[in-house]
Amino acid sequence: MFRRGTLSNALPVILLLSALTFCSVFPVSSQSVAQGVTGPDTVDVVLIYSHGCVACERARPVTAQALSYLNNSSSIKVNYVEYIDNSREGLEYFERYHLKGVPSMIINGNTVVGPDEFGGDSGVAYNLILQKIRDASDYTVPVIIDRTMVRDPSNATLINVANMIRNEGNESVFLSFSDGEDNGINVTSGNAKWEGTIPAGGSVSLAYNATVSGLDRTQSPKISYMDSGGAHVVLLPEDMVPGSYSFDLLTLLIAGLVAGFNPCIIAILIFIAAEVASATGNKLDIILNVAVFCLGILAVYLVIGAGLFEAVSIIPSIAGYLEYAVIGILLALATYAFYNAYQRYTGKAVGSATRGLIASVKPLYTKYRLAGSFLLGGLFGMIKMPCAGGIYLAILSKIILSKEILEGVVYLLVFDIGVILPVLALGLLLALGFGTERMEKLRAQHAVLLHALNGAILALLAAAFVLNII
Incomplete structure (x- = not known):
């Protein structure tokens, strides 16, 4: 049972933290327009x-x-x-x-x-x-493009592309259209190029079949037209090649479990368990604080994921640069983990960012344990994010390019559950009587192995991302 008042005190804090998380990811914007006044x-x-x-x-x-x-x-x-x-x-x-x-x-x-x-x-x-x-x-682009791309069910290398070009203006336009020019795309039949006049209210339908090799997305078609206002260009976003991304939920869960492993988290959970045990002695309080710690991790992952989604939605070309950045960060962290393991193996003193993190939060934690647990989770999530960034970028690419938002959100949720399951498991062990001193002793005894294993996981994640496995 919770100590009297614990749950009632906890609920407002949890609701407040959840609301802040929601608002930071899905900001509510308001606009006011003065009646009769228009800006330039x-x-x-x-x-x-x-x-x-x-x-x-x-x-x-x-x-x-x-x-x-x-x-x-x-x-x-x-x-x-x-x-x-x-x-x-x-x-x-x-x-x-x-x-x-x-x-x-x-x-x-x-x-x-x-x-x-x-x-x-x-x-x-x-x-x-x-x-x-x-x-x-006050110009409105009259040319509207409806574009669909599907993979041929009888041939995995063949895609069927359909473009419907409509002129919704009040005058004719002379239009030039060119598609299927990527390296790796070979148009086998149909019309990928066209030039001619589209009358006001008219439309042109262009369709073609093409084989695709080594591409997960295609460049937008080159579209230009002339009207009485001169020369114009229509820009379309890149298209995802259907079937380029596919995720298995069990694989994502396992990937989350792998990404969630970190030896530093043991020290934080020991700190939470020791502080809560000394303050209340209640095992369920330990579980509650560990759960709020996990909520902090999820909040950071959600905010960073939403930020990446927004950035890549606005500038799709930065996705490639982000991929290289994540690979570089993973390799740097893997190198540091191996160096840390070597230092511990040779008996040299090793500085600990985790201890510094705990020390910075401890004054707050003694007064506001739930808020402190959430803050610890958030800060730890920021440190841990590069390890999961590769998988996150792969999933976000699917959401952005395929526009399958609901499916992508499910993928992210399954992955996030995998990330926090090891944390919850360790917290449950501590709450059920696996002593903090005993866990700390085990952590110290196997510190070299834990850090080396962490480095190996980071290096494997980098390799998997380079090889497009994730």
């Missing part, structure tokens, strides 16, 4: 130029003059940036918008002003820039 239209303008380019040297001051006029004498607010053509950003814009030369201006991510339109008289270029930006401030 915002237009994003990017100019790509080159040093030594005569037309660029003329275009830059003309552009600055036009933007200054708009910002000072109209309701249009312009966010302006320049990139050199051979810079990383400039090269990305050339590839993404299929630019033909410099100077080139991209307005609101869809309207392209090419070098031919900048040439000639500065006054003409000035008026052109003003008109293009004014048009872009």
